[in-house]
Amino acid sequence: MDPAAVPRPPAPPEEIHDLIVRLGAENQGGGFRCIHGEVRRLGHKVSPATVRRVLRATGLGPAPRRHPARHEWTAFLKAQAHGLLATDLFHIDTIGLQRLYVLFVMEVRTRTVHMLGVTGHPTAVWVTQQVHQLLNGS
Numbered sequence: 001m002d003p004a005a006v007p008r009p010p011a012p013p014e015e016i017h018d019l020i021v022r023l024g025a026e027n028q029g030g031g032f033r034c035i036h037g038e039v040r041r042l043g044h045k046v047s048p049a050t051v052r053r054v055l056r057a058t059g060l061g062p063a064p065r066r067h068p069a070r071h072e073w074t075a076f077l078k079a080q081a082h083g084l085l086a087t088d089l090f091h092i093d094t095i096g097l098q099r100l101y102v103l104f105v106m107e108v109r110t111r112t113v114h115m116l117g118v119t120g121h122p123t124a125v126w127v128t129q130q131v132h133q134l135l136n137g138s
Contacts, residue, residue: 084109
């Protein structure tokens, strides 16, 4: 079937259209599903696809693109990446059914992973010692 031959649903009444646009402009973090829910709670019967279509037609695209704080956070992370470290523990189970914990640190800028140590019983003192050794190069 030719896509051009598929009939488009009718445009919502102007009152509903204006409400969707207003909610989309005022609710920067909300996606079309959130705005659809708000329109429904106000007693208007409209489909999520209609809300999405109205938002796109008025230049209010998907929520992440409309949310300026996300761009600010991304810019902040890129500016600070040279000094950011991410750390965590993961565990491995040995063939002898012993659980060992591995402490690692990742440099965010280069995504270089450093394995700091392995222990059967990680404690705050042990983790602090491992990080201290990494930072002091000992």
